Amino acid sequence: MITVLPGFFLHCAELSPLCFILHTSRADRQTAMTQDALKQAVAQAALDFIKPHLERDTVLGIGTGSTANVFIDLLAGLRGDINITVASSESSAARLRQHGIQVGDLNAVGQVDFYIDGADETNSALQLIKGGGAALTREKIVAAVARTFICIADGSKLVHTLGQFPLPVEVIPMARSHVARELVKLGGDPVYREGVVTDNGNVILDVHNFSIPQPLAMEAKINNITGVVTNGLFALRPADILLLGTSNGVETLRAL
Numbered sequence: 001m002i003t004v005l006p007g008f009f010l011h012c013a014e015l016s017p018l019c020f021i022l023h024t025s026r027a028d029r030q031t032a033m034t035q036d037a038l039k040q041a042v043a044q045a046a047l048d049f050i051k052p053h054l055e056r057d058t059v060l061g062i063g064t065g066s067t068a069n070v071f072i073d074l075l076a077g078l079r080g081d082i083n084i085t086v087a088s089s090e091s092s093a094a095r096l097r098q099h100g101i102q103v104g105d106l107n108a109v110g111q112v113d114f115y116i117d118g119a120d121e122t123n124s125a126l127q128l129i130k131g132g133g134a135a136l137t138r139e140k141i142v143a144a145v146a147r148t149f150i151c152i153a154d155g156s157k158l159v160h161t162l163g164q165f166p167l168p169v170e171v172i173p174m175a176r177s178h179v180a181r182e183l184v185k186l187g188g189d190p191v192y193r194e195g196v197v198t199d200n201g202n203v204i205l206d207v208h209n210f211s212i213p214q215p216l217a218m219e220a221k222i223n224n225i226t227g228v229v230t231n232g233l234f235a236l237r238p239a240d241i242l243l244l245g246t247s248n249g250v251e252t253l254r255a256l
């Protein structure tokens, strides 16, 4: 039985000044510390999962974000056993290289055996919202190639219905207003993520107030809007394994 865990205010902190006050309270600092410990636990669990499978030709896909960063730092301890990685962002590639871990071009590696990445939200079908770090398009590409997609997240990310976290949509800059109007027609409130340019030179619209009971259909519908590069729904290609950090330890959920 999967239970929905509390802790949504960290996401909420990005949305309103009230939540920002909560974010800086003592109670929240304690929760943030707990979340750091949960990130550490799920990153370690991912490392333990892949370790027995590392061969001379294994290719690892590495995600983006604070949880992925914890994983990268742990991976450094195994650098001698790692053949090559591909990264879902320039920042993760730089972090991997700083640790002396080789980063290759996805077009040159042929296969990706495991892709390890965080998420902004997940449901119990392991369909995700990603893109809080603006890396959604490269994340989706690496996930598409990967044989096994391992998602690592703390328990606050598990929801019944996706959409409490604003859905990121990567957009070609000149199409921004057009895409925003189309997203309003779909029922959402798109907000331009000011000052953010993706690794691909595009912009991000975050769709607020957008409950997504049918992620598969919505992912396809948004991707069909002219000017959209991709959206942060990972339903057509969900995670295969979710390592979820909870107060009872790391739970392993598999896609059915």
Ligand code: 5RP
Binding pocket: 063, 064, 065, 066, 067, 068, 117, 118, 119, 120, 129, 130, 131, 132, 133, 134, 135, 136, 139
């Ligand atoms: C980046 C992502 C991240 O996986 C997502 O934002 C989760 O990040 P964090 O581990 O910092 O909570 O999709 O584009």
